[in-house]
Amino acid sequence: MDTGQKTDPSIGSLAFTVVLWLLAGYIFTGAFDFAYPANVAPTIIGGCAFALMTGLLVREVVRLLRRRPRPGADRGHRHEAVTLGWVAGSIGLLFLLGFLAGMSLAMVALLRGYSRESWPTTVAVTAGVMVTVYLAFAVGLDVPVFGGLLGGG
Numbered sequence: 001m002d003t004g005q006k007t008d009p010s011i012g013s014l015a016f017t018v019v020l021w022l023l024a025g026y027i028f029t030g031a032f033d034f035a036y037p038a039n040v041a042p043t044i045i046g047g048c049a050f051a052l053m054t055g056l057l058v059r060e061v062v063r064l065l066r067r068r069p070r071p072g073a074d075r076g077h078r079h080e081a082v083t084l085g086w087v088a089g090s091i092g093l094l095f096l097l098g099f100l101a102g103m104s105l106a107m108v109a110l111l112r113g114y115s116r117e118s119w120p121t122t123v124a125v126t127a128g129v130m131v132t133v134y135l136a137f138a139v140g141l142d143v144p145v146f147g148g149l150l151g152g153g
Contacts, residue, residue, distance in 0.1 A: 012080035014060045019087060021057050024049035086110055098148030104130055 028046030031039045086106065093102030104126050111122040137143045 010080060011064075012084055014057075014064055016080065016084045016087070017053065017057050017060045019084070021050070021053040023091075024053045082114055086114070094146070094148070096148055096150050098151045099146045100130055100134065101151070102148060103133075 024046060027042055028050045031042035031046050033039075034042070086109070089109070090103065090106035093105050096102065097105065107126045107129065108122055111117040111125060112119070117125070134145060138145050
């Protein structure tokens, strides 16, 4: 349903798109380091994600260049800043502590800090997601989970 109100694109939205574009490019180019059977899925997924993010990035830049400032247009950008900060923090935690510890801390920060969930809900959701991911990848697919730079990566 169109309410007739249009939101102004912001620098935060553009920065978030750039981060996702770089991540998709990293996945796509990283796929070339693997041999044939192992590189098919990351090449397809990374290539599609990179192509889609390139289109989105072009759209964001064009909208940003065409925008006309409106009075009060800077209100409501807290959500974008929180999202960008959470993504950057999550990536940093992932590289430092590894996937399971880093993503667990990032989920706790999001659920407790931003969503204001209770501790039982936060612990249950975080544990459920991490156990499911571990069982799916480490046990089911026999793919090692990244241990982080501090954990011997």
